[in-house]
Amino acid sequence: MAAPLESPVLALDGVGKTYSQPVLAGVHLELHRGEVLALTGENGAGKSTLSRIIAGLEPPSVGNMHFLGQPWAPASRRAAEAAGVRMVLQELNLLPTLSIAENLFLERLPQRLGWVNRRRLREQARDAMARVGLEQLDPDTPVAHLGIGHQQMVEIARNLIGDCRVLILDEPTAMLTGHEVQRLFAQVQRLRAEGVALVYISHRLEELAQLAQRVAVLRDGKLVSVQSMALASEAQLVKLMAGRELGERIDLGERRIGAPLLRVEGLCRGQKVRDVSFEVRAGELFGISGLIGAGRTELLRLMFGADRADAGRVSLGSPPQPVRLRSPREAVRNGLALISEDRKGEGLLLTQSIAVNIALGNFAELSRAGWMNNAREQALAQRQIAAMRIRCAGPAQMVGELSGGNQQKVVIGRWLERQCQVLLFDEPTRGIDVGAKFDIYGLLGQLARQGKALVIVSSDLRELMLVCDRIGVMSNGRLSGIFDRDHWSQDALLDAALAGYRTKETA
Amino acid sequence: MKTTTAGQAPAPARHRASLAVLGTYLGLAAALLILIVLFSCLSSHFWSYSTFSTIANQIPDLMVLAVGMTFVLIIGGIDLSVGSVLALAASALSVAILSWGWGPLPAGLLGLACAALAGTVTGSITVAWRIPSFIVSLGVLEMARGAAYQLTGSRTAYIGDAYAWLADPLLWGISPAFLIALAVTVLAQLVLTRSVFGRQLIGIGTNEEAVRLAGIDPRPSKVLVFTVMGLLAGVAALFQLSRLEAADPNAGAGLELQVIAAVVIGGTSLMGGRGSVVSTFFGVLIISVLAAGLAQVGANEPTKRIITGAVIVIAVVLDTYRTRRARGRG
Numbered sequence: 091m092a093a094p095l096e097s098p099v100l101a102l103d104g105v106g107k108t109y110s111q112p113v114l115a116g117v118h119l120e121l122h123r124g125e126v127l128a129l130t131g132e133n134g135a136g137k138s139t140l141s142r143i144i145a146g147l148e149p150p151s152v153g154n155m156h157f158l159g160q161p162w163a164p165a166s167r168r169a170a171e172a173a174g175v176r177m178v179l180q181e182l183n184l185l186p187t188l189s190i191a192e193n194l195f196l197e198r199l200p201q202r203l204g205w206v207n208r209r210r211l212r213e214q215a216r217d218a219m220a221r222v223g224l225e226q227l228d229p230d231t232p233v234a235h236l237g238i239g240h241q242q243m244v245e246i247a248r249n250l251i252g253d254c255r256v257l258i259l260d261e262p263t264a265m266l267t268g269h270e271v272q273r274l275f276a277q278v279q280r281l282r283a284e285g286v287a288l289v290y291i292s293h294r295l296e297e298l299a300q301l302a303q304r305v306a307v308l309r310d311g312k313l314v315s316v317q318s319m320a321l322a323s324e325a326q327l328v329k330l331m332a333g334r335e336l337g338e339r340i341d342l343g344e345r346r347i348g349a350p351l352l353r354v355e356g357l358c359r360g361q362k363v364r365d366v367s368f369e370v371r372a373g374e375l376f377g378i379s380g381l382i383g384a385g386r387t388e389l390l391r392l393m394f395g396a397d398r399a400d401a402g403r404v405s406l407g408s409p410p411q412p413v414r415l416r417s418p419r420e421a422v423r424n425g426l427a428l429i430s431e432d433r434k435g436e437g438l439l440l441t442q443s444i445a446v447n448i449a450l451g452n453f454a455e456l457s458r459a460g461w462m463n464n465a466r467e468q469a470l471a472q473r474q475i476a477a478m479r480i481r482c483a484g485p486a487q488m489v490g491e492l493s494g495g496n497q498q499k500v501v502i503g504r505w506l507e508r509q510c511q512v513l514l515f516d517e518p519t520r521g522i523d524v525g526a527k528f529d530i531y532g533l534l535g536q537l538a539r540q541g542k543a544l545v546i547v548s549s550d551l552r553e554l555m556l557v558c559d560r561i562g563v564m565s566n567g568r569l570s571g572i573f574d575r576d577h578w579s580q581d582a583l584l585d586a587a588l589a590g591y592r593t594k595e596t597a
Numbered sequence: 598m599k600t601t602t603a604g605q606a607p608a609p610a611r612h613r614a615s616l617a618v619l620g621t622y623l624g625l626a627a628a629l630l631i632l633i634v635l636f637s638c639l640s641s642h643f644w645s646y647s648t649f650s651t652i653a654n655q656i657p658d659l660m661v662l663a664v665g666m667t668f669v670l671i672i673g674g675i676d677l678s679v680g681s682v683l684a685l686a687a688s689a690l691s692v693a694i695l696s697w698g699w700g701p702l703p704a705g706l707l708g709l710a711c712a713a714l715a716g717t718v719t720g721s722i723t724v725a726w727r728i729p730s731f732i733v734s735l736g737v738l739e740m741a742r743g744a745a746y747q748l749t750g751s752r753t754a755y756i757g758d759a760y761a762w763l764a765d766p767l768l769w770g771i772s773p774a775f776l777i778a779l780a781v782t783v784l785a786q787l788v789l790t791r792s793v794f795g796r797q798l799i800g801i802g803t804n805e806e807a808v809r810l811a812g813i814d815p816r817p818s819k820v821l822v823f824t825v826m827g828l829l830a831g832v833a834a835l836f837q838l839s840r841l842e843a844a845d846p847n848a849g850a851g852l853e854l855q856v857i858a859a860v861v862i863g864g865t866s867l868m869g870g871r872g873s874v875v876s877t878f879f880g881v882l883i884i885s886v887l888a889a890g891l892a893q894v895g896a897n898e899p900t901k902r903i904i905t906g907a908v909i910v911i912a913v914v915l916d917t918y919r920t921r922r923a924r925g926r927g
Contacts, residue, residue: 396810417814418811418812419809419814422812437810438804438807439800441870441871446796449796450813453813457793460794461791
C-alpha cells in the first residue's frame with residue numbers, strides 16, 4: 091500500500107483540557123509514521139499541555155485519542171513510555187553524579203543476583219549512544235562532565251531505549267549552540283527515517299522549516315492551522331500565532347507622565363541579559379514582553395540587586411542618579427520594589443498571617459526601638475485589606491489559605507506603604523482568575539496616578555497591550571525593540587520576540 | 598450589613614489562632630500531668646522534696662540552652678556544639694581563676710565571652726559559606742571540646758564556691774539560677790512574638806528568599822541567633838559551676854541531644870519557621886520529669902536512654918503531622 095494511506099500512529103479527536111479555565115479545546119490532530127510535525131504557538135498557547143496529555147503526564151478533560159488504532163489513555167508517563175510514546179521535557183531529567191550508562195539504564199540496569207553487570211551495561215549504553223551519534227563518548231563519563239548539548243542527547247537517547255513510536259521534543263534547542271543544533275537535527279532526521287513519528291515543539295520558525303514536513307499552530311488552546319511546512323511562510327505563521335489585533339486599552343484614570351525616574355544602561359549578566367538599556371518615566375507603565383527564557387526575570391532581578399550584574403548601570407530618582415545596588419536591601423532603600431514571579435517561593439510566608447506578611451519589610455514604621463507595635467501592625471493590615479479588597483477572614487488569616495489573586499494582593503500591599511518610586515512586577519497576574527486580574531490592573535493604574543514608574547513583565551502579550559504605555563521586547567537576552575502604543579501590533583511584537591533567535595541560527 | 602461583616606470578620610480569625618496556641622499549651626501540660634501521675638503511681642518516693650529539688654536544679658541549665666536552641670531551630674538551623682561550648686566556657690573560666698587569679702566576675706564574663714565567640718564562629722561560617730549549621734556546629738563541637746581539654750589539662754579543676762550563690766535557694770527552694778532562667782524565658786518569648794528581630798527570625802525560617810527580596814538582609818540576624826545560643830551555653834556553664842564548684846572538661850557531653858529533644862517535644866519545628874519559647878519550657882519540664890521519674894522507679898541508665906530516645910522520636914512524628922496539617926490548610 092502507498093504510504094499516505096497508512097493509518098496514523100496517533101490520532102487526537104476533540105482533545106481538551108480545563109483547569110480553572112480552558113487551556114486547550116477541541117484539538118483534532120493526526121500523526122504519521124516517519125514524519126516530523128512541528129508544533130508552534132505563543133507562550134501559553136497550549137503546546138506543553140497538549141504534549142503532556144499525549145505523553146501521559148496528564149489526562150485530557152475531554153476528547154479521545156487513538157494510538158496504533160487502539161484507544162489511547164495512558165495512566166501515567168511510565169505507561170505511555172512502555173507503549174512507545176515518549177517525551178523529552180525542557181528541563182533535563184538526568185542525575186549529574188551518575189555515568190551516562192547509568193542514567194540511560196537507570197530503570198532497567200542489567201543485573202545478576204542484584205549486582206549490576208557493568209560490562210553488559212556498558213555494551214548496552216554504547217548501542218543506545220550510537221543511535222544518537224554519541225559513539226565517541228565513554229559511557230562511564232559522569233553526566234555532570236558533559237556539556238548541555240551532550241546532556242540533551244543523552245536524554246533523547248534514554249527515550250529511544252526500547253520501543254519508541256512517538257517522540258515529542260519540547261524546545262530541544264533552547265540551550266544548544268549552533269553546532270549542537272545541527273547535530274541534533276541530523277539525529278532527528280535519522281529517527282524519522284527509522285519510522286519514528288516526531289512532534290517538534292519550538293518557536294524558532296527557521297528550525298521548523300529545516301526539519302518538519304507539517305506544521306501545527308496553536309493559539310489560545312485551539313489548533314488554528316495544520317499545513318504543509320513547504321507551503322507555510324514565516325510571516326504567515328507569525329500572523330497565525332498572534333491572531334487578531336486588540337487595539338483596546340484599559341482605563342487607568344487621569345495620570346500625568348512626567349520626568350524619567352528609572353534609567354537602565356548596558357546591563358549585562360552572562361548570556362541571560364545582554365546590554366539592556368531603557369528608561370521609564372514617572373506615571374508610566376513600561377511592559378517587558380518576550381518568550382519564556384528570554385531573560386526578563388533575570389533582568390528584573392539584576393535591577394533589584396538580587397543577582398550581581400557583570401556590567402551596566404541603574405539610575406534612579408528625578409533626575410536619575412546612578413546607584414549601586416549590590417543587594418535587595420540597597421535596592422529597597424533606593425526606592426525600588428520587586429513583586430516576584432514566584433510569589434509562593436520568593437514572595438510570601440505562606441504559613442504566616444496576612445498581617446505578618448504585609449508587615450515584612452515595613453518594620454521601621456511598625457516598631458519603636460526594635461519592638462513591634464501590634465496595634466499599628468493590625469491597622470496597616472486592615473488598611474491594605476480594605477484598600478486592595480483582599481477577600482479574607484481578617485488580618486490573622488494564614489496567607490496559604492487565600493486564593494492566588496488575594497495572595498498577590500498581599501505581596502503588593504507590602505510595598506504600598508513604602509516610599510518606593512519604581513515598582514518591578516514579574517508576571518503579576520499569573521495563575522490569577524480574571525476578576526482578580528482586573529483588580530490588579532486597577533492597582534497598577536492607581537500606582538501610576540501616584541507618579542510611580544512601573545515595569546511589568548508578562549508573558550501575556552494582550553495583557554501588556556491592555557495596560558502599558560510602551561512595551562520593550564526581550565529576545566535571547568537582548569532588548570530587541572521598544573514600541574509605543576501607536577507603533578505596536580501583535581505581529582511586530584512577536585516578530586521582535588523571535589528576532590534574537592534568528593541571528594543565533596545563522597551564526 | 599456590609600460594615601458589620603467587615604468589622605466582625607477579623608475577630609473569629611484572631612480567636613482561632615490564639616485558640617490553637619492555647620490548645621498546644623494545654624496538650625503539653627496534659628502530657629506533663631500524665632507523666633507526673635504515672636510516676637507517682639509507680640513510685641511512692643516520687644512526690645518528695647528531693648525529686649523536685651533535683652528537677653528544679655536541672656531546669657535552669659536545660660532551660661537557657663533550650664531557649665537558645667528554639668531560636669536556632671526557628672531559623673531552620675541546628676547547633677550541636679552547645680554541650681562542648683558549655684565545657685569550654687567553664688574551662689576558660691577556671692583557668693582565669695586558678696592560673697591568672699582573676700575574680701569571679703571578670704572570670705565569669707570571660708567564660709561568657711568565649712561561649713558567645715564559639716557561637717559567633719558557628720553562625721558566621723554557616724552564613725558566609727552557606728553551609729548547613731548541622732555540619733559546622735559538629736566541627737565546632739569537636740574543637741570546643743578539644744580546647745576544653747587543652748585548657749584544663751584534661752583534669753577537673755576545683756574553683757570553690759565563688760558561684761554557689763546562684764544555686765542557693767532563696768525561697769521555697771527557688772534559686773537565683775532558676776529566676777534568671779525564668780527571666781530569660783519570658784524575655785525570649787517577648788522577643789520572639791513582639792520584636793522586629795523575632796519577626797525576622799520567623800520570616801527567615803519560613804522563607805528566607807522572601808525576606809531577602811522584601812529588602813531585609815537576613816545574614817546578621819542569623820549570625821546573632823548563633824551568638825546568643827553560645828552566650829546562653831555560657832550562662833548554663835555558670836549554672837553548672839554553681840552546683841558542682843568544679844570545671845569538668847567532660848561537662849555537657851551529649852547535652853545537645855537533651856536540649857534539642859526538649860525543644861522538639863515542645864513543638865518547635867525542625868523545618869524552621871514555627872516555634873514558641875513557652876512550649877519549649879513545657880518540653881524542658883517533660884524531659885526533666887521523665888529523667889527524674891525514671892531514676893525514681895529504678896530504671897537503669899540504658900533503659901532511661903531507650904525511653905528518652907523513643908519520646909523524642911514520637912515528638913518528631915507528631916511534629917510532622919502538625920506541619921502537614923498547617924500546610925494542608927494552605
